[in-house]
Amino acid sequence: QRKVIKSSIPFKKSKKPICKIEIDPDSRIEDLTQITHHADFANKYIGGGALTGGCVQEEILFAIKPECLVTMLICARMDNNEAIIISGTQRFCNYSGYGRTWKCIESEKDTTPFDEESKYFNNHIVAIDAIPHAGPAQFQNRAVLREIHKVYCGLYNTIPENSSPSKSFKFATGNWGCGAFGGNKQLKAIEQ
Numbered sequence: 001q002r003k004v005i006k007s008s009i010p011f012k013k014s015k016k017p018i019c020k021i022e023i024d025p026d027s028r029i030e031d032l033t034q035i036t037h038h039a040d041f042a043n044k045y046i047g048g049g050a051l052t053g054g055c056v057q058e059e060i061l062f063a064i065k066p067e068c069l070v071t072m073l074i075c076a077r078m079d080n081n082e083a084i085i086i087s088g089t090q091r092f093c094n095y096s097g098y099g100r101t102w103k104c105i106e107s108e109k110d111t112t113p114f115d116e117e118s119k120y121f122n123n124h125i126v127a128i129d130a131i132p133h134a135g136p137a138q139f140q141n142r143a144v145l146r147e148i149h150k151v152y153c154g155l156y157n158t159i160p161e162n163s164s165p166s167k168s169f170k171f172a173t174g175n176w177g178c179g180a181f182g183g184n185k186q187l188k189a190i191e192q
Helices: 057-064 066-074 135-139 141-155 185-191
Strands: 002-004 037-042 082-087 093-096 103-107 124-129
Touching: 002 141, 037 057, 037 082, 057 066, 057 093, 066 082, 082 141, 124 141, 135 141, 141 185
Parallel strands: 037 124
Antiparallel strands: 002 082, 082 124, 093 103
16 A cells, blocks of 8 residues: 655644654564564665565565565655555564575464454555665754654554554554664654
8 A cells, every 4th residue: 555645744833742662672573463563664666675685674574575575566666755555464484684694594474463354464564765875964854854754654544543652553663764774773763
């Protein structure tokens, strides 16, 4: 599902508090199967280098959940006001390493809750691309607002009715835009 936010959101005027952040340095996003929404640190061309030898977060995600590869065929480049949601994918393997040390180590039974009615796993991958190679410019107002808008686009209308994001909705994410894209970890955490 491609999500588009057509108008600018006045974040500067918002009175809503920043939600609670839980940090779990010992877990990988894809291992948090009880959390239904997981970040895909996407390339603006979804899938990034999944078919050309890339092995960072998005490419690893597409390797362990190969149903994601279909999006590379049907989804055009994401614009600044777009996100892509991939729902119901199954994980097929476990792995070790990252980048050049990545390797598939064994098949794995997916422990994500399965919805018998829809016949899909209850998960949603939120593909959002960060500004690549941001450097000092990432701290400028325009760049910060772009990134906040991008995350908002990915999560907008995903929070169930009658729930408070700070109480019941969880989004498994991490150092979005910080690896190959060079983002500042503290800034990216606040933007998310």
